Amino acid sequence: MTKLRAQIAMSLDGFVAGPDQSEANPLGVGGMALHEWVFELAAFQTMHGGSGGVINESTPVVERMFDNVGAVVMGRNMFGPVRGGWGDGSWQGWWGDDPPYHVPVFVLTHHAREPLQMGGGTTFHFVTAGIESALEQARLAAGERDVHAAGGASCLRQYLKAGLLDELTINLVPVILGAGERLFDDTAAAGVELEQKGAIVAPGVTHLTYSKSG
């Protein structure tokens, strides 16, 4: 059985985004501080069409994120700031003509839209039938490879609560945001159980990996 895997950056006080998320500030106020460790990495720069950057203990963690991944699922807010219907369809994601996925990406939404083919092998498929359907379509597209759940928090929380997330890497950043969106809100009642697999300390972040229990 292939896996559904995710990574998410979290503050010491449990927030995965700051408060007041908006188009101008998609990570919420202060949320950028959760990701500073990744921007400086050569692995990240290369992934986003840049060059330069450093190699450190985080490098294999970031490289593993898309290693052996055949499809991606993501939430509507991860795809873009547009709410409600798709309007003229001009929003094509945050990533430009050549998104860093290079595989089929299944976007959870309540509003149907034709598939959107981008450069480099990325096609966005818009799924209105819910998280199970999106995962099923992603697994089919991925074949023998894994599926990456790209986020955001709400998408990951839904897969966590449904017991469908097989592996979760929390990139724990030593900042205290004080407000924002928490990954684990409402997950206790759903009986979510995780088993710790490992930890890697890197500059400005500790990578904690958990798998679904049992």
Added chain:
Amino acid sequence: MTKLRAQIAMSLDGFVAGPDQSEANPLGVGGMALHEWVFELAAFQTMHGGSGGVINESTPVVERMFDNVGAVVMGRNMFGPVRGGWGDGSWQGWWGDDPPYHVPVFVLTHHAREPLQMGGGTTFHFVTAGIESALEQARLAAGERDVHAAGGASCLRQYLKAGLLDELTINLVPVILGAGERLFDDTAAAGVELEQKGAIVAPGVTHLTYSKSG
């Protein structure tokens, strides 16, 4: 300069105690799950006058807790469930005649009480002049050794917010409590900044150590 050091167990969703703390349930509902990893350790059993138990990756972390420690500060609720005045003074702590501290312990309280001398070198001193005074008295008693902040959450939070906690080890347990008391509540506004020092993965817990920034 000697250090003020603390360790505290925390759930993945940031709780250091469950909800509804009481004399019968001092860790709150579900809070015991935060400490299961420690009970099985030989280092813990020995510390509390027992025997047996296992040795694993947590052993040096638990041993370090009281290593080179010359005094302890703790909150009123960590000392006992008695609220308000001390009544007949019959409450002498949770630990019996020979508490596991073996050094002077300074208890934060709003109610004065004579020092309480126990077996094995532990004397409880009751400090009504606030956290700075308690720390000052503890440092004086500790001499060239460090001071251990034993908890609970409120005590550690006060030292964190005041910028007085030099080292904090979070024993992160892969459980999701869903409710209870959070360590970091209200610490963002106080401008608390921590720097990560290391992580140790052990059975059922990951030990994350942070120091005060700057």
